[in-house]
Amino acid sequence: MFDExxxxxxxxxxxxxxxxxxxxxxPSKKEGGAAVxxxxxxxxxxxxxxxxxxxxxxxxxxxxxxxxxxxxxEAHPGRTGRGKGDAIRLSLGTRxxxxxxxxxxxxxxxxxxxxxxxxxxxxxxxVAYDTTEKFIGTLDRKLHSLRFDxxxxxxxxxxxxxxxxxxxxxxxxxxxxxNRLINDSIRDGKTPVRILFLGPNGAGKTTMIAKLAxxxxxxxxxxxxxxxxxxxxxxxxxTEFHANKVGVPVIKGSYGADPASVAFDAIAYAKSHRIxxxxxxxxxxxxxxxxxxxxxxxxSRITKPDATxxxxxxxxxxxxxxxxxxFSKSVKIDGIILTxxxxxxxxxxxxxxxxxxxxxxxxxxxxxxxxxxxxxxxxFIADAVLPNN
Numbered sequence: 550m551f552d553e554x555x556x557x558x559x560x561x562x563x564x565x566x567x568x569x570x571x572x573x574x575x576p577s578k579k580e581g582g583a584a585v586x587x588x589x590x591x592x593x594x595x596x597x598x599x600x601x602x603x604x605x606x607x608x609x610x611x612x613x614x615x616x617x618x619x620x621x622x623e624a625h626p627g628r629t630g631r632g633k634g635d636a637i638r639l640s641l642g643t644r645x646x647x648x649x650x651x652x653x654x655x656x657x658x659x660x661x662x663x664x665x666x667x668x669x670x671x672x673x674x675x676v677a678y679d680t681t682e683k684f685i686g687t688l689d690r691k692l693h694s695l696r697f698d699x700x701x702x703x704x705x706x707x708x709x710x711x712x713x714x715x716x717x718x719x720x721x722x723x724x725x726x727x728n729r730l731i732n733d734s735i736r737d738g739k740t741p742v743r744i745l746f747l748g749p750n751g752a753g754k755t756t757m758i759a760k761l762a763x764x765x766x767x768x769x770x771x772x773x774x775x776x777x778x779x780x781x782x783x784x785x786x787x788t789e790f791h792a793n794k795v796g797v798p799v800i801k802g803s804y805g806a807d808p809a810s811v812a813f814d815a816i817a818y819a820k821s822h823r824i825x826x827x828x829x830x831x832x833x834x835x836x837x838x839x840x841x842x843x844x845x846x847x848x849s850r851i852t853k854p855d856a857t858x859x860x861x862x863x864x865x866x867x868x869x870x871x872x873x874x875x876f877s878k879s880v881k882i883d884g885i886i887l888t889x890x891x892x893x894x895x896x897x898x899x900x901x902x903x904x905x906x907x908x909x910x911x912x913x914x915x916x917x918x919x920x921x922x923x924x925x926x927x928x929f930i931a932d933a934v935l936p937n938n
Contacts, residue, residue, distance in 0.1 A: 551896030551899075551930070551933040551934050552896070553673075553674050553896070554670070554671070554674040554676070554896045554897055554900070554934055555896075555933065555934045555935070557670035557671075557673065557674055558667065558670060558671075558710065558934060558935060559935070560670075561663065561666045561667050561670055562703070562706050562707055562710060563703070564663075564666065565655070565659060565662075565663045565666075565706065566702050566703045566706055568659065569653065569655065569659065569702055570702060651698065651699060651700075652696040652697060652698060652699060653696065653697055653699045653702070654695070654696045654697070655692055655697075657693075660689065660692045660693065663692075664685050664688065664689055664692075667684075667685065667688070667710075668681055668682075668685050671684065671897065671900075674896065674897040675866040675867060675896070675897030675898050675901075676897035676898075676900050676901045677867050677870065677897075677898075677901035677902075677904070677905045679901075679904070679905060680717065680900065680901035680904045680905060681901075683717055683904070684713055684714065684717050687713040687716050687717065688709065688710060688713035691709050691712065691713055692709060695709055707935055710935060711931055711935045714900075714930075714931050714934065714935065715927050715928070715931050717900070717904065718900065718927035718930055718931065719927050720904065725856070725883050725884050725909050725911065727744075727856060727858075727884060727911050727912075728768075728924075730742070730855065730856060731765070731770060731825070731826060734825075734855065735770070735825050740819075740820075740823075740824075740825045740826075741773075741816060741819035741820060741824055741825055741826055741827045742825060742826045742827070742855050742856075743816060743827050743829065743852050743853065743854045743855050743856075744761075744826065744827070744828050744829065744854060744855065744856050744857075744858060745812075745829045745831070745845075745848065745849060745852060745854035745856070745857045745858070746758055746828070746829060746830060746831060746857075746858050746859075746860055747831050747834070747845050747857065747858075747859060747860070747876065747880065747882075748833060748834075748859050748860040748861050748872075749833055749834065749835055749836075749861060749862075749872060750781075750833035750834070750835070751833065751862075752833065752860050752861050752862045752888055753860070753862070753888040753889060753914060754830065754831075754833060754860045754888075755778070755784070755787050755788055755791060755830055756791065756888075756914075756917075757860050757886055757888055757912075757914055757922075758774060758788075758791070758828045758830050759774070759791035759792065759794065759795050759919060760914065760919050760920075760921070760922045761828060761912075761922070762774060762791075762792070762795050762797045762828055763795040763919040763920070763922075764922055765825075765826055766795060766796065766797060770825050770826060771797075771823070771824045771825045771826070772797055772824060772825060772826035772827065772828055773797055773798045773799065773800060773815055773818060773819050773822075773824050773826070773827050773828070774788055774791070774792045774797055774798070774799045774800070774815075774827075774828050774830060775799075775800050775811055775812045775814075775815035775816075775827055775828065775829040775830060776788035776789065776799055776800065776801035776802070776811060776830060777808040777809075777811045777812045777815075777829050777830055777831050777832075777848065778808065778830050778831055778832040778833075779802055779803070779804050779805060779806045779807075779808050779811065779832070780804075780808070780832040780841075781832055781833065782804075784830075784832065785801050785802075785804065788801070788830055789801065794919070795919055798818070798822075798824070800814055800815035800818050802814070808831060808832065808844065808848055809844075809847050809848045809850075809851045809852070812827075812829045812848055812851065812852045813851055813852065815827050815829065816852060829848070829852060829854070831844075831845060831848060832844075835872075836871075836872050836875035836876050842876070842879050842880075843879075845876075845879070845880055846879055846880060849880050856883045856884060857880055857881060857882050857883050858882070858883065858884045858885070858886055858911065859872075859873055859876060859882045859884070859885050859886070859908070860885075860886045860888060861873070861885070861886075861887060861888070862887070862888055862889050863887040863888065863889055863890045863892075863896070863898055863899050863913070864889055864892055865898065866897070866898050867897075867898055867901070867902075867905075869887075869898055869902060870898070870901075870902055870905050870906050873885065873902075873906045873908060874906060877906075877908075882908055883908070884908060884909055884910070884911040885902060885903060885906070885908050885909065885910045885911060886910070886911055886912045886913075886914065887899055887902070887910060887912075887913050887914065888913075888914035889914060890913045890914060890915050890923075891914075891915045891916050891921075896930075896933070896934070899913070899930060900930060900934075909925070910925040911924070911925055912924055912925060913925065913929070
């Protein structure tokens with residue numbers, strides 16, 4: 550997962566680090582200004598510089614001793630020959646900066662080039678344009694304000710990119726916490742908690758609901774599954790199969806039955822059996838299918854869900870954001886679960902989806918087993934893209 554985004558970002562960082570390290574090692578400064586800006590920070594460094602200056606000056610022949618200025622550059626290739634008095638100072642700066650000075654800063658041109666490469670990399674990895682621009686803006690400000698350890702430039706650059714990525718991902722978190730909602734409702738006696746699921750065909754919705762049932766059961770919370778997909782062939786049997794595998798009851802009707810009535814019966818069953826949570830499966834539907842969208846509106850009116858969750862494939866790229874926006878026009882969506890993250894080589898939609906929809910991601914599906922469920926954390930994505938070594 551995230552393989553392409555990880556590869557592209559790592560490649561961009563390696564490129565800029567290699568360039569800057571080459572600049573640090575150059576024997577002389579470029580005309581028109583140094584490629585890296587050098588900064589002394591403390592008294593110890595200044596003392597070290599002064600000592601180095603004395604050593605180097607002791608190696609320089611006195612210009613008054615018959616050595617003409619035009620021959621100085623020939624006698625000492627490290628000099629730039631910009632003028633009397635400048636030669637020793639410039640030679641000193643370039644000869645000691647990689648050994649004495651501790652920090653370097655990227656210049657404006659290098660930052661601009663680096664950000665351009667990152668921007669293209671993120672867009673090609675399915676990160677949304679607006680999210681990419683927000684990330685680039687954050688990183689731009691950070692790079693202009695930071696100085697890096699000249700002996701550990703690579704880790705410094707990774708850290709800067711990682712922090713900027715985390716700042717975007719932390720803003721995406723939103724305010725909903727499904728586990729807290731369930732636990733608070735149980736504590737306050739407001740049960741059963743009703744959770745309604747919707748999403749497009751083939752996104753792995755029923756399997757994901759079973760994973761959530763398994764998680765709740767493992768946490769000691771009782772739940773039931775409502776087989777309210779009465780439209781797709783074998784949908785009821787599929788729900789039954791998963792419910793039996795994870796060991797929770799399933800309430801079902803017949804094909805062609807009103808899915809809202811099945812959900813209503815499931816809630817009634819949960820009340821009478823003191824079950825804490827009802828997970829309501831529904832038929833997969835496209836946002837353009839008006840009849841099925843009207844059906845989900847009816848289910849929502851009758852069940853009055855405590856949370857409505859959209860389940861979609863992370864491999865859908867930025868199309869999933871458009872689906873969510875369209876569904877949100879008809880039904881209030883409280884959270885997002887992305888399935889098949891293990892199959893998503895690009896990973897960009899997971900970075901940007903809640904930023905562009907305004908709806909928090911709650912969980913990732915990362916495999917076929919019932920345990921392959923990961924709660925959304927910004928660090929999970931950042932670690933996958935840029936490990937914090």
